[in-house]
Amino acid sequence: MLRILFTGGGSGGHIYPLVAVADEFAAMKGVSAQLSYIGPRSQFDGELSDRDIRVFQIASSKIRRYFSVLNFVDVPKFFWSVLQALYRVYRIMPDVVFSKGGPGSLAVVVAAKFYFIPVILHESDAVPGINNKVSGKLANRIAVSFPEAAKFFPKNKVAVTGSPIRAEMLQNHIPREEAKAKLGFRADIPLALVLGGSQGAEQLNDFVVNNIVSFLKFSQVLHQTGAKNFKDVSEAAALVTSGTEPATSRKYRAVDFFAPQAMKDALLAADVVVSRAGSSAIAEIAAFGKPSILVPLENSANGHQMANAISYAASGAAIIFERTNFTYHVVALKIKEIVENRALNEKMSSAAKSFSIAGSAKIIADEIIKLAVYL
Known part of the structure; x- marks a missing residue:
């Protein structure tokens, strides 16, 4: 049985790609693997334990290149996390470590190299953070989502693989009109999906609420606010739309967070997406x-x-x-152009699909097995 150890920073952007790779191991025939995870405590730990991945916590610390009073706390925490990782990794003694980077992950990579355990690293962003830049010097293989990130790592170690996406997101797709109906929206009116990420985005939230009545004149809006902002945004939107016809107010819906199936339905239903530029969001949109x-x-x-x-x-x-330049008139004009100009919509859609690399999770899972078996 192969022993595979995952590590990452604990955010959704770190955990969900790990889950995508874990799902590939579960789907492989003839491969038996025991999966473990070491990282900081996270609200997403349940995603791991639900897949029978053993979860172990260590301290989280942020490595900074600039002066900050927080360094007086985080530097000692980093060394403490290395000691914790040395103990945890020794108890697990994996055949290979797969790191997604982020706070806490560097300590696990350091511990793995101390025990001569091979490491594969995945960098989601076009510009890597300091954790992954350091980890890249210790890793045996490095996978990147954006071609621009490759220049930050040794050429003989790096490959452009795209971002791993959860298997359930990519299966059993339904037509856009059917997805709109499933979510309670009209199939004959464009739907703009606004994504602020799991933590929400105050700028996007304020923009939507301040202009919601104008938006609803030409589009429906499905708005992910982030859990901490949901109550305030929902109440503000209800107040703003209170003077409109019921049929108009029903064209807007706010949600706090999308679980995988809900995110899949939302993306299937959308005619256009307005989002922050996090790597996971871009990967799913593409x-x-x-x-x-x-x-x-x-x-x-x-x-x-x-x-x-x-x-x-x-x-x-x-x-x-x-x-x-993020003003209503400019943005609304562009959204209207995208949803009403079929040629432009199809051109952008085709470009998005071409940017996406299919099978990223399987590519990485296969490389993990190669490292585990041959190194």
């Missing part, structure tokens, strides 16, 4: 072939969201709006 408007988070680490957006938009699949 896999579903959806035209998109990307609004990169300005203060994302290393400017990775802008780098992601630029790389993806260069394919013709998306349009980028920065904070300075």
